Amino acid sequence: MITTIGAIVRGDHEVFPPYLYDAYRSTIKRSPRLPLVDVPLTLSERTGPGPAISAITPEDADLTSNAGTGGEAIGQRIIVTGRVLDERGEPVPHTLLEIWQANAAGRYVHRADQWPGPLDPNFLGIGRCLSDASGTYRFLSIRPGAYPWKNHPNAWRPAHIHFSLLGPSWVSRLVTQMYFPDDPLHALDPIFNAVPAAARPRLIARYDHSVTEPEWALGWRWDIVLRGPDATPFEADQASQVSQATITTAKEDAR
Amino acid sequence: MSATAPTTESATPGIAPSQTVGPFFLNCLLREDARRNTLVQPETAGERIRIEGRVLDGDGEPVPDALVEIWQADATGRYHHPAGMSASDRAAAQPAPTFIGFGRAGMDDAGAYWFETIRPGAVPFDADPADQSGRMQAPHISVMVFARGLLNSLATRLYFADDPANDADPVLALVPAARRETLLARCVSSDGRGAVYRFDIILQGAGETVFFNF
Numbered sequence: 100m101i102t103t104i105g106a107i108v109r110g111d112h113e114v115f116p117p118y119l120y121d122a123y124r125s126t127i128k129r130s131p132r133l134p135l136v137d138v139p140l141t142l143s144e145r146t147g148p149g150p151a152i153s154a155i156t157p158e159d160a161d162l163t164s165n166a167g168t169g170g171e172a173i174g175q176r177i178i179v180t181g182r183v184l185d186e187r188g189e190p191v192p193h194t195l196l197e198i199w200q201a202n203a204a205g206r207y208v209h210r211a212d213q214w215p216g217p218l219d220p221n222f223l224g225i226g227r228c229l230s231d232a233s234g235t236y237r238f239l240s241i242r243p244g245a246y247p248w249k250n251h252p253n254a255w256r257p258a259h260i261h262f263s264l265l266g267p268s269w270v271s272r273l274v275t276q277m278y279f280p281d282d283p284l285h286a287l288d289p290i291f292n293a294v295p296a297a298a299r300p301r302l303i304a305r306y307d308h309s310v311t312e313p314e315w316a317l318g319w320r321w322d323i324v325l326r327g328p329d330a331t332p333f334e335a336d337q338a339s340q341v342s343q344a345t346i347t348t349a350k351e352d353a354r
Numbered sequence: 355m356s357a358t359a360p361t362t363e364s365a366t367p368g369i370a371p372s373q374t375v376g377p378f379f380l381n382c383l384l385r386e387d388a389r390r391n392t393l394v395q396p397e398t399a400g401e402r403i404r405i406e407g408r409v410l411d412g413d414g415e416p417v418p419d420a421l422v423e424i425w426q427a428d429a430t431g432r433y434h435h436p437a438g439m440s441a442s443d444r445a446a447a448q449p450a451p452t453f454i455g456f457g458r459a460g461m462d463d464a465g466a467y468w469f470e471t472i473r474p475g476a477v478p479f480d481a482d483p484a485d486q487s488g489r490m491q492a493p494h495i496s497v498m499v500f501a502r503g504l505l506n507s508l509a510t511r512l513y514f515a516d517d518p519a520n521d522a523d524p525v526l527a528l529v530p531a532a533r534r535e536t537l538l539a540r541c542v543s544s545d546g547r548g549a550v551y552r553f554d555i556i557l558q559g560a561g562e563t564v565f566f567n568f
Binding site: 108109110111114116117118120123124125126127129130131132133135137138139140141143144145146147148149151152154163177184186187188197198199201208209211212223224225227234244255259261263267269270272273274275276291293294295298299300301302315322323324325326328 | 366367368369371372374375376377378379380381382383385388389390407411412413415417419423425427433434435437442455456477478479480486491494496498500501502503504505506507508509511524525528529530533557558559562563564565566567568
């Protein structure tokens with residue numbers, strides 16, 4: 100299939116997806132078409148709100164029970180943990196991680212998700228925690244299911260968990276998704292494939308048996324590297340090489 | 355590993371790419387204690403303002419599932435953040451603890467977002483406290499937009515159309531003159547509760563908002 104890939108990208112073109120990626124239909128009317136304006140990192144971008152939410156409880160990180168019903172979510176119990184790091188590999192403590200996900204059957208608790216997958220009354224699919232002094236975060240959840248969407252005929256999103264990170268600065272603000280390895284839906288998913296190929300593996304957690312707890316839950320490890328406030332500003336001359344035109348290339352992803 | 359092996363080599367997986375926020379973030383990012391339409395407390399110092407606007411797509415239609423976040427300095431131009439302050443700065447002039455400066459809003463039933471905040475002060479250009487140039491930026495609010503269909507967030511800034519300091523702002527100066535007005539919030543009303551500024555964010559097409567790369 101022929102996919103038009105926009106040339107307008109914020110951040111490193113080899114890491115970040117373009118705004119226009121027409122295999123993902125929702126980008127077509129929502130992507131800017133004029134060049135981004137390159138600006139240096141000023142005090143406004145090198146500072147940031149920090150966690151901004153103070154009332155986080157340990158229960159917030161347990162998606163298997165935080166629906167408050169007294170019951171447990173149905174599904175394969177998983178531990179998702181890792182470290183939030185800066186580009187030098189230094190830990191980024193005190194970062195707010197907010198996550199949301201579908202239930203084991205692939206259904207979200209949201210009025211816009213109406214496909215006939217079953218809801219689980221004991222699963223809200225939301226969690227949050229702060230990274231600790233070593234940058235480590237940890238959630239207990241259930242493995243999300245794949246789910247259908249209307250992007251193209253017979254479209255299914257691979258299983259994933261949405262992550263939002265409020266790091267140390269405005270430039271490090273990140274919203275992304277974590278995937279599970281060896282999912283045949285990866286190759287068919289335009290959202291995943293909008294990321295340049297070399298950077299896609301960064302979105303995939305790895306199974307870690309040392310995280311797995313016997314008779315309890317399977318362990319997945321996913322480290323997240325944020326841009327730091329010391330990031331090199333995007334070079335103006337590099338930006339000038341970016342054409343406003345879009346390029347068209349053959350892709351094997353979504354039909 | 356030998357003792358002489360370079361220690362600067364990092365084993366990080368590399369910067370994490372962004373992915374879209376998708377359509378299903380409501381219960382998480384906009385739960386009651388996670389949304390931040392109101393940035394002010396009764397004790398917050400500064401001139402109260404309200405910011406209102408819509409996020410519009412390439413057809414001029416409101417984007418009902420957008421998320422807007424803002425980050426700003428307090429009325430004296432200080433960010434609630436240690437960066438850029440010397441130790442004596444921090445000791446002498448802590449940022450107002452009654453103002454964090456972070457806002458997060460979804461769209462209401464009319465397809466609009468709003469924030470109740472204060473007019474920020476002018477802020478230094480450079481983060482380096484050793485910088486003696488004294489370069490300042492005009493009062494502004496950093497804005498980030500997330501939505502289904504945005505594979506990465508869009509970064510822009512809100513400036514105040516009625517502020518003469520805009521003429522000397524070093525970031526506005528990088529914006530083509532004909533497009534600067536897309537960054538100017540305009541006062542649409544003012545009463546006892548403060549000025550209301552309108553700031554529509556146009557993702558695409560006529561009047562497309564200037565978005566930044568940093």
